[in-house]
Ligand SMILES: Cc1cc2nc3c(=O)[nH]c(=O)nc-3n(C[C@H](O)[C@H](O)[C@H](O)COP(=O)(O)OP(=O)(O)OC[C@H]3O[C@@H](n4cnc5c(N)ncnc54)[C@H](O)[C@@H]3O)c2cc1C
């Protein structure tokens with residue numbers, strides 16, 4: 001007989017998004033229970049962002065030092081691979097979630113281990129290998145924060161071989177001598193560089209271009225760096241089949257070209273993880289949910305929310321957490337009768353408005369690409385009349401940062417409102433320039449006021465001044 005519980009809010013999935021949703025409702029005075037089937041902290045902490053960035057950072061630091069005369073001469077060795085892995089392991093706490101569990105408990109959130117499934121309106125069953133052991137009723141809301149799952153291509157031979165997903169690559173304790181990477185998105189590109197710098201011979205196969213959704217001038221800088229790291233990039237081509245031969249993985253490309261590796265990494269995208277949750281019984285499509293800006297799922301009544309990768313809007317940790325903060329605030333305000341169930345006002349605490357126009361994202365390769373807001377093409381598709389201003393990053397701050405610094409910056413301006421709607425920076429160290437751009441875009445700061453935001457000399461931020469001058473101010 002399963003135990004029963006009642007609470008205000010049940011959050012399914014204790015990744016970054018689920019933790020934030022639960023944290024917000026508890027902060028607002030409601031009770032919440034988090035249900036997690038694997039590690040509390042989710043993908044980002046253990047299998048994605050943190051371990052992959054920990055694999056990339058040592059290589060970036062070494063390259064940065066080698067780019068500065070005087071420091072360069074002090075570098076006598078190469079990366080210490082086992083020390084890199086040890087440091088990466090420390091970021092994942094050796095895949096132990098005790099630290100995150102402590103936070104959950106100290107925050108006053110209830111935690112239940114097991115696999116959750118929605119069994120009816122506001123009702124969730126939790127099971128383990130022995131079956132359902134707990135039934136929870138939510139007085140106000142159920143939040144889906146179940147993350148995403150990899151999408152593997154229907155590639156001939158793939159099912160029969162032992163390949164890596166991104167989680168395997170981010171958590172590996174070994175460097176394959178030769179690594180084949182399928183997929184030229186952010187995950188494939190970052191992990192290709194990480195392993196190349198750890199000593200693998202890497203070949204990357206991209207169906208279209210590398211980092212297709214980023215501006216070409218920025219991507220060209222990344223491609224040049226990858227090639228300098230020894231990565232062989234094959235763009236606008238697809239694998240036709242893969243097979244194992246004499247212990248190696250072999251990938252056949254069109255035209256009878258064969259690539260061999262000791263491991264194959266498949267990084268061909270992700271989709272919301274919505275299977276097995278009982279959504280069909282609610283009349284919902286587990287392929288994808290429609291949500292409003294508060295995360296409220298359309299077509300389910302006023303009690304089901306989805307946030308983070310599960311909502312499928314923006315598959316990034318920081319946006320998932322932002323969506324979760326909005327959903328948590330909306331759930332609490334609705335429970336107290338402070339707001340209704342209609343679409344929340346844009347830019348209110350209950351709406352993840354920035355999801356549609358001000359998403360910051362960073363490709364953590366060396367050089368980095370940091371981008372926020374709309375590209376000229378995206379603005380055009382929305383009928384916004386924009387201008388584009390771009391230039392190489394060449395200011396005192398960049399030349400001090402590295403000898404022969406190469407970078408690129410772009411500003412996209414809404415010409416009718418005279419406000420910036422998008423920025424991209426590419427180059428070593430540009431990720432830390434991004435938040436200023438996020439503030440300018442989110443705040444819709446008029447250009448004639450931006451002119452008075454004087455960048456300190458000699459910092460790389462002087463690129464802002466160059467962009468405004470080139471624009472015509
Ligand atoms: C290689 C890689 C690198 C990345 N790097 C970055 C980066 O640098 N920056 C960035 O912003 N984003 C990055 N991302 C994206 C980021 O990892 C995701 O956007 C983020 O982890 C999503 O968080 P989430 O809370 O929505 O889902 P998750 O972290 O996936 O959490 C979902 C949780 O739900 C649990 N769960 C699922 N179903 C059930 C169920 N039925 N019952 C109970 N529990 C369940 C899962 O076990 C999981 O713990 C990266 C992704 C990859 C693949």
Ligand SMILES: NC(=O)c1ccc[n+]([C@@H]2O[C@H](COP(=O)([O-])OP(=O)(O)OC[C@H]3O[C@@H](n4cnc5c(N)ncnc54)[C@H](O)[C@@H]3O)[C@@H](O)[C@H]2O)c1
Pocket residue numbers: 153154182183184185186187188190205206207208211212237238239267268269270315316361362363364
């Ligand atoms: N730095 C970061 O913020 C970061 C890093 C890694 C991942 N992520 C997020 O995680 C998610 C997953 O990353 P991802 O790179 O796997 O997804 P993605 O959707 O960004 O890229 C997948 C790539 O695989 C290609 N592809 C698909 N099928 C293919 C096939 N059969 N053959 C060859 N190529 C094929 C696609 O064209 C695309 O370029 C993304 O949404 C991304 O935003 C973020």
